[in-house]
Amino acid sequence: MSSAPKRLRVAICGAGVGGLTLALALSRYPDIEIEVYEAATTLAEIGAGIGIFPRPWKIIRLLGLEHDLLKTCEMKPQDGPVPAFNYRKSDQQVGFSFSTLVTNGALLTFHRADFQNVLLRRLPKSCRLNCSKRLRTYTQRQSGPTELVFEDGTRAFCDVLVGADGLKSAVRRSFLTERVNWMQAQGRWQEATEIGSCIDPIWSGTIAYRALIPAERLKAISPGHQSLTTPSMFLGKHGYIIAYPISHGKMINFVAFNCRHDLEGTQFPGVWMGPGDKSQFAGIFAHWEPEVQVLLHCVDKPLQWAVHTVKPLRSFVSGATALMGDAAHSMTPHQGSGAGQAIEDAYILATVLGHPSTTRETIPRALRIFDEIRRPAAAGVMEACRLNGRYFSFELDGVDLDHYAGPQLWDKLQKLHGAVVKNWEWAWTTSVDGSIQDALRKLET
Ligand SMILES: Cc1cc2nc3c(=O)[nH]c(=O)nc-3n(C[C@H](O)[C@H](O)[C@H](O)COP(=O)(O)OP(=O)(O)OC[C@H]3O[C@@H](n4cnc5c(N)ncnc54)[C@H](O)[C@@H]3O)c2cc1C
Secondary structure: OOOOOOOEEEEEEOOOHHHHHHHHHHOOOOOEEEEEEOOOOOOOOOOOEEEEOHHHHHHHHHOOOHHHHHOOOOOOOOOOEEEEEEEEEOOOOOOEEEEEEEEEOOOEEEEHHHHHHHHHHHOOOOOEEEOOOOEEEEEOOOOOOEEEEEOOOOEEEEOEEEEOOOOOOHHHHHHHHHHHHHHHHOOOHHHHHHHHOOOOOEEEEEEEEEEEEEHHHHHHHOOOOHHHOOOEEEEEOOEEEEEEEEOOOOEEEEEEEEEOHHHOOOOOOOOOEEEOOHHHOHHHHOOOOHHHHHHHHHOOOOEEEEEEEOOOOOOOEEOOEEEOOHHHHOOOHHHOOHHHHHHHHHHHHHHHHHOOOOOOOOHHHHHHHHHHHHHHHHHHHHHHHHHHHHHHOOOEOOEOHHHOOHHHHHHHHHHHHHHHHHHHOHHHHOOOHHHHHHHHHHHHO
């Protein structure tokens, strides 16, 4: 590493998709020193899949990761219309396909471990990754560096702190607590209460059960099962299942959602994440079509995941501290976009910090530009994800599909499909280029 004094020292708290992408994006600027602090003793992803839409894929390309990532899967990025998911109405004895979601450019699907390995392999040595460093809190003064305090009692200093520490972010907790204290000192009690309510995540009312199914196991029982080759969604009242091949078709990523939207905002009664049991969710899908029963039969050792979100924040930044990824805007997974949004945050944050006009003195301005661009965008995606969760579990305009049959049911399902497309098309009809240009324009005026 060069011994020349660095323009900025950036501390990234959390080495998930967001933190690692930021580290990689910042490493293109040799005058920025990067320290990543990760709570886990070693980095290991859960056994699950991840889908990346064309918007964040553009960033993967810009960071030069495309080739390595594509080696881990059978898919190829494509321009133009591509079938992304087959939709079935499955909550009955004889299910049927009613539409295909066509995206402009492919949704690329990976094993999470493969995705993480590529990011880690490409991280330059100059970028220090410190494991077993769980941030407890930090102190930011009017001037001078920010002091980080870790659970092991050690301390570190930086010019910019980025909270990429996920749903239960310690950075968000410290950041918002400071705001609450300030508001209370001003006598602004209502605002203090409102800000304080964003510290802890809220339950979405949905539980996800995730598993990887060896393709051979599924093939042995159902050689023609559509999920072996076609990303599929099996939809029904109160829940849905998503299944798609990953790792050169050797594994099928399986997620079953039990949706109780009426419970959104209530306290989840149990452990948020941990080993699950098929008996916890098989009952919900017991009357569903045979294609679903076969998948359920093949599931072994699922992970249970109570899906939590973070209430929309008033700001992602404060002075020289920024929140990104799930720490800033944890959303429901119904558009497969949380990681994509973290990747977009990472790239825009690196663009504003890496710009030559950003110095220690102008960090707050650079971070405000990041906030102006990314906060409204992420808030829109968060709401779109929430709506998709309703649509996939057959809640549209208070219509109960059980009351319809024949052509009328078909019409309602087409209307549902139309609503899904309208709500989701931002992911393949818009480009991240506009956000990058916007950041540069704001920095240069
Ligand atoms: C069922 C399900 C399916 C999903 N599918 C998709 C999909 O297909 N596509 C997609 O784009 N998104 C998907 N998502 C969302 C996606 O997984 C998340 O949005 C994404 O992983 C968030 O990345 P992140 O880096 O912000 O946070 P995380 O991945 O949570 O990383 C945070 C990191 O910070 C570390 N950390 C935590 N606290 C501290 C601390 N105090 N100090 C230091 N380190 C700390 C953690 O150990 C972790 O390594 C899905 C989510 C779920 C639940």
